[in-house]
Amino acid sequence: AIQMTQSPSSLSASVGDRVIITCRASQGIRDDLGWYQQKPGKAPKLLIYAASSLQSGVPSRFSGSGSGTDFTLTISSLQPEDFATYYCLQNYNYPFTFGPGTKVDIK
Amino acid sequence: QVQLVESGGGVVQPGRSLRLSCVVTGFTFNDYGMYWVRQAPGKGLEWVAVIWYDGSNKYYADSVKGRFTISRDNSKNTLYLQMNSLRAEDTAVYYCARAEDFGSGSAPYWGQGTLVTVSS
Numbered sequence: 439a440i441q442m443t444q445s446p447s448s449l450s451a452s453v454g455d456r457v458i459i460t461c462r463a464s465q466g467i468r469d470d471l472g473w474y475q476q477k478p479g480k481a482p483k484l485l486i487y488a489a490s491s492l493q494s495g496v497p498s499r500f501s502g503s504g505s506g507t508d509f510t511l512t513i514s515s516l517q518p519e520d521f522a523t524y525y526c527l528q529n530y531n532y533p534f535t536f537g538p539g540t541k542v543d544i545k
Numbered sequence: 546q547v548q549l550v551e552s553g554g555g556v557v558q559p560g561r562s563l564r565l566s567c568v569v570t571g572f573t574f575n576d577y578g579m580y581w582v583r584q585a586p587g588k589g590l591e592w593v594a595v596i597w598y599d600g601s602n603k604y605y606a607d608s609v610k611g612r613f614t615i616s617r618d619n620s621k622n623t624l625y626l627q628m629n630s631l632r633a634e635d636t637a638v639y640y641c642a643r644a645e646d647f648g649s650g651s652a653p654y655w656g657q658g659t660l661v662t663v664s665s
Contacts, residue, residue, distance in 0.1 A: 439606075439607065472651035472652070474590070474652075476590070481640055481655035481656065481657055481658055482582075482590060482640070482652075482655060483655075484651050484652060484653045487645065487650065487651035487653070488651070493651075493653060523589075525589065525590050527590075527592065527651070527652075529649055529650055529651060532595065532604035533592060533604060533605065533606045533607065534580075534592040534595070535592060536589060536590045536591065536592060537589075538589050539589045539590070
């Protein structure tokens with residue numbers, strides 16, 4: 439199975455900060471990657487699909503980039519509602535695999 | 546409005562079985578693949594299984610292969626997860642999610658989850 443890693447595992451940031459989260463695949467996955475946001479006690483929410491496409495209804499401060507093995511999720515200006523855990527998921531081949539997550543909390 | 550509602554969770558003893566259901570509304574069920582994803586308490590997300598739109602293909606995480614079976618009834622707009630030989634490490638919230646297409650892609654819609662606790 440493809441292994442996904444994320445860095446950092448957690449970060450503290452302030453409202454208005456630019457936040458970058460990275461995800462790396464153990465082998466090339468083209469652009470078959472999504473980014474999800476999860477808040478405590480809630481289901482995950484799709485933010486980005488196909489590595490860089492913004493899901494409908496998601497604020498434009500979220501963006502994704504990358505292809506092959508290295509990917510990034512960028513939040514251009516962190517808002518209070520963005521404090522959450524973020525996961526990448528490769529959907530290149532089965533079994534799909536999630537990264538371990540990045541928790542973003544308040545500095 | 547797309548809705549996915551899971552049910553069937555509960556407390557079960559190790560080695561026993563449980564079947565989860567996920568009833569969907571708001572989209573044409575038999576056009577889309579479906580996933581199960583789980584999350585152990587305090588842990589990250591784990592992809593469990595996929596079934597294609599017509600049930601023709603199914604794939605599983607190594608951790609559940611041979612013990613869990615994903616299925617669907619397109620006439621009832623319902624997805625299932627039959628879980629056999631349950632272990633303590635299967636304790637988790639189980640989410641169903643819709644695929645982007647026939648059986649792959651990201652997951653734009655999710656249920657609220659159902660908790661399975663495996664304990665004696």
